[in-house]
Amino acid sequence: AQSVAQPEDQVNVAEGNPLTVKCTYSVSGNPYLFWYVQYPNRGLQFLLKYITGDNLVKGSYGFEAEFNKSQTSFHLKKPSALVSDSALYFCAVRDYRGSTLGRLYFGRGTQLTVWP
Amino acid sequence: DVKVTQSSRYLVKRTGEKVFLECVQDMDHENMFWYRQDPGLGLRLIYFSYDVKMKEKGDIPEGYSVSREKKERFSLILESASTNQTSMYLCASSPSLNTGELFFGEGSRLTVL
Numbered sequence: 001a002q003s004v005a006q007p008e009d010q011v012n013v014a015e016g017n018p019l020t021v022k023c024t025y026s027v028s029g030n031p032y033l034f035w036y037v038q039y040p041n042r043g044l045q046f047l048l049k050y051i052t053g054d055n056l057v058k059g060s061y062g063f064e065a066e067f068n069k070s071q072t073s074f075h076l077k078k079p080s081a082l083v084s085d086s087a088l089y090f091c092a093v094r095d096y097r098g099s100t101l102g103r104l105y106f107g108r109g110t111q112l113t114v115w116p
Numbered sequence: 117d118v119k120v121t122q123s124s125r126y127l128v129k130r131t132g133e134k135v136f137l138e139c140v141q142d143m144d145h146e147n148m149f150w151y152r153q154d155p156g157l158g159l160r161l162i163y164f165s166y167d168v169k170m171k172e173k174g175d176i177p178e179g180y181s182v183s184r185e186k187k188e189r190f191s192l193i194l195e196s197a198s199t200n201q202t203s204m205y206l207c208a209s210s211p212s213l214n215t216g217e218l219f220f221g222e223g224s225r226l227t228v229l
Contacts, residue, residue, distance in 0.1 A: 009156075034217065043120070043206055043220035044159075090158065103149070103174075104218060108158035 002027050002095045006107035013081050013114055021076040021110045023091030032094035033074040034104065035065055037087050044090060050074060061085070081114045088112075119143070122207050122221035129228050135194040137224050139207030146211065148190035149218065150174075150182065153204040162205075165190055197228045 003026045013019045025031055032051050036044040048059025055067045065076045076089060088111050092104040123138035141148065149164040151174075161174030163182040171182050179201060183191045190209075194201055204225050208218040 036218075036220075041223070041225075043222045044208075044218070045220070046217055049217060103161060103164060106151075106159040108156060 002093050002105045004091050004093050004105055004107040006089075006091055006110045008110050009108070010111045010113065013112070015083050015114050015116050016080055019078050019081040019085070019112065019114070021089050021091075021112060023074045023076065023107060024072050025074060025091070025093045026072065027093055031074075033065075033067065034092040034094070035059065035063070035074075035076050036090045036092065036106075037061075038090065038109075039087050047076070047089075083114050083116055086112055086114050120207055120209055120219050120221040122205075122224045124224050125222060127224060127226045129197050129226065131198060131228060133197050133228075135197050135226065135228075137192040137194075137205055137207075137226070139190045139192070139209075139221055140188050141190075141209040141219070142188065143209070143211065143219075144187065145209035145219075146187075147209060148184065149208040149210075150180075150190065150192045151206045151208065152176070153206055153223070159206065162192065194226075197226075199228050202226060202228045 005024045034049045035047040038044045048057050050057045050067045058064045063078050067074050088109045090109050091107040095103045120141045129135050150162045151159040153159050160176050162180050165171045165184045168187050181193045204223050206223050207221040210218050
């Protein structure tokens, strides 16, 4: 079965410090992995994805994510956090099975708070 | 830019009422999805559709139905709303199953009294 785990419900970081939001996955076959961000009372916005190639993926708003196959992880990172990065972040993995080919499975989300 | 529009941002309904949540996308996407979002549970897939008049159950279809009569429109129907269906409902579309990237609407927050 496909699944994603976000082990931290909340991450708090000071503005200007690096941030990491963790994600581990479980899939049969090669994973397609995604990060989305949700601001209060809004829908989800796509940040970045890994399909193949370089293990370090760069995305929107200065975010990047590192794919690590041996650790089955896809952690989201940013070198210098901004207060405006405060939001709910979701990791997702793509399904390869049969008729559900292409659907995404989401983690439970991690609330990131960046304080001034 | 792709736009996914959900007709109602906030709704309040009474138990037993029939509820329609409408979603329209303007980029000719083949695939459309309905998720519900609850605190601590993340996003759970209710139904999805790969084509007009096609639908498939997601993880939590009970108490819901869907309709896709036109490619751009995907409706979620609660035949008889219950309080445990109070939630945020998110519609999404995608152009291709190969990319997997979803485009989301702003969400519809439904309260059932």
